[in-house]
Amino acid sequence: MSELKSSHAVSESAWAERQAAQSSGFDAIGARYDEAFPDKEGQLDCIERLLAGLAPGARVLDAGAGTGLPTARRLVDGGCTVTCVDFSAAMLDLARVNVPEATFVLGDFLDVPDAPARYEAVTAFFSLLMLPRAQIDEALRLFHRVLTPEGRLAVAMVEADVDDMPIPFLGDWMRVTGYLRGPWLTVLEQAGFAVEWEVALTYVPEQAATPEVQLYALCRRLG
Numbered sequence: 114m115s116e117l118k119s120s121h122a123v124s125e126s127a128w129a130e131r132q133a134a135q136s137s138g139f140d141a142i143g144a145r146y147d148e149a150f151p152d153k154e155g156q157l158d159c160i161e162r163l164l165a166g167l168a169p170g171a172r173v174l175d176a177g178a179g180t181g182l183p184t185a186r187r188l189v190d191g192g193c194t195v196t197c198v199d200f201s202a203a204m205l206d207l208a209r210v211n212v213p214e215a216t217f218v219l220g221d222f223l224d225v226p227d228a229p230a231r232y233e234a235v236t237a238f239f240s241l242l243m244l245p246r247a248q249i250d251e252a253l254r255l256f257h258r259v260l261t262p263e264g265r266l267a268v269a270m271v272e273a274d275v276d277d278m279p280i281p282f283l284g285d286w287m288r289v290t291g292y293l294r295g296p297w298l299t300v301l302e303q304a305g306f307a308v309e310w311e312v313a314l315t316y317v318p319e320q321a322a323t324p325e326v327q328l329y330a331l332c333r334r335l336g
Contacts, residue, residue, distance in 0.1 A: 138287050139199075139200075140204070144207060150316075155329055156184065157187065158329075159238075160183065162267075162310060167265070171192075172196070174222075176235060177222055178208050178215075179240075180208055185197050185212040188236070195216070199218075200219070222237075223248065227255060228259060233264050238268070257306065257334055262336075263333060266331075269327055269328065272328050305336055308330050315327075
């Protein structure tokens with residue numbers, strides 16, 4: 114993550130402290146995450162659209178894999194070779210049970226090996242929103258580099274005009290980022306992706322009275 118830190122003047126210690134707080138929050142949440150978000154039709158629809166364009170055995174990076182449900186589980190069932198990356202040890206422990214066929218990496222997905230053409234697809238469902246906007250830009254450019262030419266990115270973001278704002282989340286506090294729909298599509302395009310399909314869906318979490326708008330997009334790597 115040296116490029117990220119040097120380009121945005123984020124000290125190693127400050128970034129480590131921030132990410133440790135975020136990951137410990139998810140360690141505490143554990144399986145309650147899936148209980149709070151049980152209905153994932155929009156996510157599953159996006160995964161199916163992604164699978165329709167992938168060959169058997171396609172290598173997929175699931176960035177911010179969480180419990181492995183439903184993304185990694187469906188990708189493996191669809192014939193993909195999946196690498197799950199998450200900074201929460203508790204979440205990855207659940208993912209190992211839910212998707213034992215996958216490969217697991219504990220750590221910040223911004224630290225995945227920056228090897229060109231390593232994956233045919235990257236999935237990032239609601240994981241980018243845990244980063245500040247500057248780091249989201251870096252993550253998208255990393256995804257672009259590790260994808261094969263014409264590789265696919267399936268991504269989901271919550272619609273909100275906020276940048277690294279602390280909010281109460283399932284009994285803990287998390288720092289989250291969001292974009293409005295138009296600016297979010299522009300961010301994806303500026304990172305080198307063609308948005309081939311996108312949709313905005315209203316979702317009401319089990320433990321929240323206020324609905325949220327979820328932005329799903331399926332993108333193709335350009336260049």
